[in-house]
Amino acid sequence: MQATLEDLGQLKRAFQIEVPLEEIKSTYDAVYQRLRNTRLNGFRPGKFPKGWLDKRFKIVMQQEVEDTVIPRYLNQALHDHELSAATQASIEALEFNRRSPLSAKLLFEVKPDLELPDYTKLKLERRTPEEITKEELDKEIEGLQQSRSRPVAKDNPVVEDGDLVRIDFEGTVDGEKFEDGTNENIVFIIGSDRHPELQPHLLGMRPEETKEVDVTLPEAFEEDAGKTAHYTLILNSVERMELPELDEAFFANWGVNTEEDFRE
Numbered sequence: 001m002q003a004t005l006e007d008l009g010q011l012k013r014a015f016q017i018e019v020p021l022e023e024i025k026s027t028y029d030a031v032y033q034r035l036r037n038t039r040l041n042g043f044r045p046g047k048f049p050k051g052w053l054d055k056r057f058k059i060v061m062q063q064e065v066e067d068t069v070i071p072r073y074l075n076q077a078l079h080d081h082e083l084s085a086a087t088q089a090s091i092e093a094l095e096f097n098r099r100s101p102l103s104a105k106l107l108f109e110v111k112p113d114l115e116l117p118d119y120t121k122l123k124l125e126r127r128t129p130e131e132i133t134k135e136e137l138d139k140e141i142e143g144l145q146q147s148r149s150r151p152v153a154k155d156n157p158v159v160e161d162g163d164l165v166r167i168d169f170e171g172t173v174d175g176e177k178f179e180d181g182t183n184e185n186i187v188f189i190i191g192s193d194r195h196p197e198l199q200p201h202l203l204g205m206r207p208e209e210t211k212e213v214d215v216t217l218p219e220a221f222e223e224d225a226g227k228t229a230h231y232t233l234i235l236n237s238v239e240r241m242e243l244p245e246l247d248e249a250f251f252a253n254w255g256v257n258t259e260e261d262f263r264e
Helices: 022-037 051-081 135-148 219-224 249-255 259-263
Strands: 001-007 013-020 090-097 101-109 150-153 162-173 175-190 210-216 227-241
Touching: 013 051, 022 051, 022 101, 051 090, 051 101, 101 219, 175 219, 175 227, 210 249, 249 259
Parallel strands: none
Antiparallel strands: 001 013, 013 101, 090 101, 150 227, 162 175, 162 227, 210 227
């Protein structure tokens, strides 16, 4: 394997990796043999539609390259050039076939060289921590409860504030679909920051109910912001979010036994 390093400025680097055919051929052959053992409906063992093997080889081999081959050679190249990558490498170019060497161009960033100051000359100022108020602790505990809440079935399955909903929606502006205006089986909690433009119209709906509404699109829709969109909303399911009890099991998650211990 030959790896040529290119400095792209600042922390950006690139490796041009060339793997000779004799070095990569065993990997090619292993992938090709796996494909030859594939059985397709309607074909005898070892028989395939014309061109199927070569087409599938390109697809499967590319996945093999991305998952195992590139990481192996990248680690070797980093070691040889005494570099430490700060980001995961991306493949900018990749070329291979069963009868040719493999070549790839990998982009990544390296860790900066930092000069640490002489810590013995640093002056530290001791500060007394600010006292946490009861209201702040109450809010913290409430947030922890919500983070460990779980969805449960509702006796009366009508959408209310705080419920977890699963919906389909399709929106159009002047009869035309727009970016992010259509989705299926999207899940969010009423009262969260997800799709605030749709949430008021979901209140009171029941599962399998469909509703047609007009909505003014918020700033998140960028070029469509301010336009009136017509939505078809379908409620697939609704569940309520059940908060955990503030018991010993709950506070054990944070290394204490009781709420009193937590507040201390």
